[in-house]
Amino acid sequence: TDRLAALHALNDKNINARTTALNDFYHRFYEDQIVIDKWFSLQAASPLKNTVATIRALMKNPLYSMKQPNKVKALIGTFCASNPIHFHAKDGTGYNFLVSQILRLDTINPQVAARLAAPLGRWQSYDLSRQNLIKIQLERLLGKTTLSADVFEIASKALDRRA
Secondary structure (H helix, E strand, C coil): CHHHHHHHHHCCCCCHHHHHHHHHHHHHHCCCHHHHHHHHHHHHCCCCCCHHHHHHHHCCCCCCCCCCHHHHHHHHHHHHHHCHHHHCCCCCHHHHHHHHHHHHHHCCCHHHHHHHHHHHHHHHHCCHHHHHHHHHHHHHHHCCCCCCHHHHHHHHHHHHCCC
């Protein structure tokens, strides 16, 4: 708990101590999957400007698997729910990243993919620019001919709410 609290304190700092602490935490707890999920979540919530690249690198970590719903929730779910700076980036990169992961995950676990799509259904809550960026991504989802019924339902219902 103390180590995790220390990591939280360092999480928004682009300093060597953060990297050292993250590496130390990983090596101490790599055998405890619940603790490692917290390690993934912490990094996904980081406000640092390279966070999306960090998440992509973490997706290559041997302890991460798209086949493990808790890992997906810890990394991608946390990014969407707890990182408004990068998820709602003005250029739409956060939405694009999410939809890319939903499309990838849809073939593995459509239920988890559908849960990840839920934040896109709140597109009307945002400014006009972000609304348009989200709608583009929802249309991207609906443009996939092999989309699961689960994800199709979320995306199509979200677009039906158009004003």
